[in-house]
Amino acid sequence: MTAPPRLFGADYSVYVRIARLCLIEKGIEHQLVPIDIFAAGGPPADYLAKHPFGRIPAFEHQDISLYETSAITRYIDEAFEGPHLQPLDPLQRARCNQLISIADNYAYPHLVWGVYVERVSKPGRGVPTDEEKLVAALPKARNCLMAMSQLMGDAPWLVGEHLTLADLYAAPMFDYFLMAPEGADLIREHANLQEWWARMASRPSMAATQPS
Ligand SMILES: N[C@@H](CCC(=O)N[C@@H](CS)C(=O)NCC(=O)O)C(=O)O
Structure with a gap:
């Protein structure tokens, strides 16, 4: 073995x-x-x-x-065996890669570092929020959510009918982002992302990987 x-x-x-x-x-x-x-x-x-x-x-x-x-x-x-986490259809696969790239290049810096770290993580460690940095991140975070919401459309997952790597990339970033009141406000502008988050957050994999 x-x-x-x-x-x-x-x-x-x-x-x-x-x-x-x-x-x-x-x-x-x-x-x-x-x-x-x-x-x-x-x-x-x-x-x-x-x-x-x-x-x-x-x-x-x-x-x-x-x-x-x-x-x-x-x-x-x-x-490895198991469910495919990347679409087989070329356009869907490109959408999946596009959303991963959005997560890497825009969601991670703006949702996680710009909003979560400034509003939640730093104060939790006794470090003051850099309000200028937070304020500058908010329109970028809003833009990020708008783009993701548009790409997702009416599908249950970020790319169509099945869970993909795009969902797995976005979920840990949203989990942190939504701890900030500003994050919770911004996602309310997109019903499809809110529904996606409820679906994603209830998966056993999310519970099993909760930061301690
Ligand atoms: N491009 C890397 C990014 C990994 C990354 O930034 N990890 C963070 C933790 S979430 C890290 O190691 N940060 C340490 C540092 O920035 O020095 C990847 O896709 O694996």
């Missing part, structure tokens, strides 16, 4: 959660090996051999090692 895949990271990380959601939705038993990138002094020096940029997650299975969540999740989806 082969050892289960190992994911290196911390449960508070958006990107680690994306990879864990992917493993769980595929039904793959795995191990989360703790790496705290925010520890004093940074991650352990030997972690840089797994991820030269010192970010989380990194992934290992048998003799394979990977870093960068887009590579990890696509590999997991394509190399």
Whole structure:
């Protein structure tokens, strides 16, 4: 029997959660090996051999090692049994990649760092909110939600009738974003995103990956 895949990271990380959601939705038993990138002094020096940029997650299975969540999740989806998390239809697949790119380039910086970190995480650690940064992030977050809502249309999931990697990318970012009152207000402008969030938040994979 082969050892289960190992994911290196911390449960508070958006990107680690994306990879864990992917493993769980595929039904793959795995191990989360703790790496705290925010520890004093940074991650352990030997972690840089797994991820030269010192970010989380990194992934290992048998003799394979990977870093960068887009590579990890696509590999997991394509190399393992379980439900397809990427559409087979070329246009739907392009939409899935488009939404992943939106999550990486706009949702993560604006929803997570611009809104959640400023409004929720920093005050929780006794650090004052940078109100200027928060205010600047709000129109960008609104634009992000508008684009995602338009692409989603009337479908139950971000890309059509089935759960895809696009949903798994967006969900951990929305989970943090919606903890901020500004995030909760902004999603109310889009009934389809609100319904998507209710659907997504109730999945067992989301409960199983709740940051501690
Ligand atoms: N492009 C990377 C991003 C991963 C990433 O930014 N992870 C965050 C935690 S959610 C991290 O390691 N941050 C540490 C840092 O910025 O130094 C990926 O897709 O895996």
